Amino acid sequence: MNDGTEDGVSTNDGVRKAAELLGAEPSRAVAAVDFDGTLAPIVPRPEDARGDAAAVAALGRLGERIGTVAVVTGRPAELAVEYGGFAEVPGLERMVVLGHYGAERWDAAAGRVEPVGEAVPAGRLAELRAGLERLTADREQAPEGVRLEDKGRALAVHVRETDDPVRALALLDGPVRALAREVGMVVEPGRMVLEVRPAGVDKGAALASLCGAAGTPVLYAGDDLGDVPAFREVRRRGGFLVYVAAETGEAPVKALAAMADVIVDGVPGLAEFLSAVADQLA
Ligand SMILES: O=P(O)(O)OC[C@H]1O[C@H](O[C@H]2O[C@H](CO)[C@@H](O)[C@H](O)[C@H]2O)[C@H](O)[C@@H](O)[C@@H]1O
16 A cells, blocks of 8 residues: 555545445445456456455455445456456355446346346447457557457457557557447547447446445445546545556556545555455454
C-alpha cells in the first residue's frame, strides 16, 4: 500500500473509513472488485492471468464479515471463477461474479451462470469475428504481436506483446471502431486492449443492480477505464473507492485516481488493504 498522500488521504485513514462504512451495516454491505489488474496481476497473455492468492484470500476474509462480496469484470463470468481460483476459498461460498460488464451473473451458492438481458445475435458476432480476424492478419494495420481474444459474447484485440503498443493502438483504433459500428456494438478501450462488446451494459449498472436500494454500504476497487462507470456509481452512492495503480509502468488512469479515496500499489497493495479492512471489522 502507498500512503495515498497524492489525494491527501493516508491509507491508514482509508482502512478506518472503509471499515466504518462497511461495519455500519455489515449484513447489507457490498465489497466488489474488478478482476484483471486488481485481483489478478497483469500478464502478457490473457489466458495466463490468475487470481493472486493473497488478494483472493483477503476478499474471502471480507466475505466472512459482510453480506456480499463480488467480482465485476469484462471477462466471461465462468472464466473469472476458474482463473480466480475462488472455489474452496473460505468466505467466498456466497460470492457473486458479474461477467461481461454485467451481461452475466454467477452465484457461488447456485454454481451456475445466468445471462442478464439480450444477447447479440450469433450472425453479428460471426461478422465481427471475421472482420477482426482479417484486420489482425493484415500486417499494415496490425503489427506483429497483436492478438485476438474471443470471449464468446465479445472480442478483444490485444497489443501488449507488440514492439510499440501505443503505436499499435493508434493504428488499430479507427478500423476496430468501424467494425464495431457495422455490427452495432461498442468499443471498450483498456490496458493495451481494444475490446468490442455489446452496448447497453457497463460496470456501473451492474453494480447498481447488485447493491439495490440507495444506502447500501459499498466499497469498489478497480484499475482500468472499464471501471469508471462503477466508480461513478459508487461515488453517487457515497461509497468507498480504491484505485489499484499499475505495477507495469503504464500511465495512470487519471479519472480513477481523481475519484479514489485511496490509491494502492498494484494487486499486492489491494491484498494488504482488504486484509487490513477485514482485520478492523473482526
Ligand atoms: O474488467 P477486467 O476484469 O479488468 O477485464 C478487462 C480486460 O482484461 C483482460 O486484459 C487485461 O489483462 C490481461 C491479462 O493480464 C493483459 O494481458 C491485457 O493487456 C489487459 O488488458 C482481458 O483479457 C480482457 O478480455 C478484459 O476485457
